[in-house]
Amino acid sequence: MTGSKLRAMGIFLALAFLLGSLAGPGGARAAEYKWKMATLAPDSVGYARQMKKIVFPVIEQETNGELQIKVYWGGIMGDDEDYIKKMRIGQLHGAGFSGQGATLACPDMTVVELPFLFENWEEVDFIKNKMRPQFDKLLAESGYFALAWTDQDFDQLYSTRHDLNSLEAFKKARFMTWYGPLEEALFTALGASAVPVNVPEASASLRQGVVDAAIGPAIWVVGAQMYTVVKYVYPMKIRYSPGLILVTLGAWDMLPENYQKRFQAIRFDLEAEYVKEIRKDNEKCLAAVLKYGIREGRIAPKDLEAIKERAKSTWYELADKVYPKATLDELLVMLEDFRAQNNK
Numbered sequence: 001m002t003g004s005k006l007r008a009m010g011i012f013l014a015l016a017f018l019l020g021s022l023a024g025p026g027g028a029r030a031a032e033y034k035w036k037m038a039t040l041a042p043d044s045v046g047y048a049r050q051m052k053k054i055v056f057p058v059i060e061q062e063t064n065g066e067l068q069i070k071v072y073w074g075g076i077m078g079d080d081e082d083y084i085k086k087m088r089i090g091q092l093h094g095a096g097f098s099g100q101g102a103t104l105a106c107p108d109m110t111v112v113e114l115p116f117l118f119e120n121w122e123e124v125d126f127i128k129n130k131m132r133p134q135f136d137k138l139l140a141e142s143g144y145f146a147l148a149w150t151d152q153d154f155d156q157l158y159s160t161r162h163d164l165n166s167l168e169a170f171k172k173a174r175f176m177t178w179y180g181p182l183e184e185a186l187f188t189a190l191g192a193s194a195v196p197v198n199v200p201e202a203s204a205s206l207r208q209g210v211v212d213a214a215i216g217p218a219i220w221v222v223g224a225q226m227y228t229v230v231k232y233v234y235p236m237k238i239r240y241s242p243g244l245i246l247v248t249l250g251a252w253d254m255l256p257e258n259y260q261k262r263f264q265a266i267r268f269d270l271e272a273e274y275v276k277e278i279r280k281d282n283e284k285c286l287a288a289v290l291k292y293g294i295r296e297g298r299i300a301p302k303d304l305e306a307i308k309e310r311a312k313s314t315w316y317e318l319a320d321k322v323y324p325k326a327t328l329d330e331l332l333v334m335l336e337d338f339r340a341q342n343n344k
Contacts, residue, residue, distance in 0.1 A: 031068030038077035039096035079199045094247030102244040111323040115311035145252040152241035153217035157234040161212040166303045176211035218285035227292035234297040
């Protein structure tokens with residue numbers, strides 16, 4: 001690949017993933033275009049490091065300082081729900097959303113977060129490719145342009161007290177929940193108690209014993225130093241959690257048309273490269289969690305199947321309430337076909 005093509009790719013990786021770390025480029029040149037954006041992610045996590053390594057040196061060079069990004073890190077502008085409100089009234093041009101934020105912006109997207117839906121990243125990528133056009137359309141109808149569909153992770157179960165090695169054990173657990181109705185329905189189906197917690201209070205709630213279990217990415221456990229209180233981790237693929245980097249259509253339209261066209265042409269290839277690095281970072285974080293001394297919980301196959309069966313009961317329970325049943329049916333057919341083709 002030529003140097004000029006690499007530079008061209010770099011600028012649009014910047015545009016596509018500038019909220020993955022949410023930090024603007026340096027430099028003192030006058031900015032033609034200005035975006036104010038926010039995220040829950042602190043600037044020290046892997047998403048940010050990848051942006052600084054891959055993207056930031058290119059933004060200054062390739063945009064000639066034309067795009068300036070004012071960044072609000074680590075939830076200082078609120079949580080995902082606040083970002084949506086502020087984008088609607090023009091206080092923010094965009095945001096980097098967690099899985100919960102993705103479903104607030106596009107409720108139909110809840111369907112990809114169903115418990116035990118996906119078995120691996122190949123299935124996730126297949127469904128991303130197939131369903132992106134309809135989610136892009138729904139987001140546009142709500143006034144958003146999706147710069148990128150990223151990944152939070154395959155989230156894991158964590159417990160500070162009980163070994164959640166069977167359905168019976170879940171009856172003892174008090175799970176914090178902030179992710180929405182699907183998460184609450186999951187805990188109820190498993191027999192656990194669901195305790196609503198605001199995002200900024202999540203770490204403190206576990207530390208203080210208000211709750212004793214959670215679902216989340218390993219990067220959160222490492223970044224928030226929750227390994228000092230978490231006793232067990234269960235690295236089952238209980239939930240795929242997406243991320244979305246959105247800007248308002250007004251913010252997108254302020255960019256020159258040639259920038260938009262070039263971005264659209266390479267959008268998905270660039271996204272795939274970035275996501276590949278993030279997934280590597282997530283694997284390292286899970287390894288670090290185990291290295292810190294958190295015990296890997298063991299669940300017997302028969303108990304795991306019972307947990308999966310109970311969790312999957314939520315799929316159609318929430319259909320046509322949180323997401324269209326037709327969307328779920330469509331996804332399952334595509335997933336079945338993909339598995340059939342790849343298991344030959």
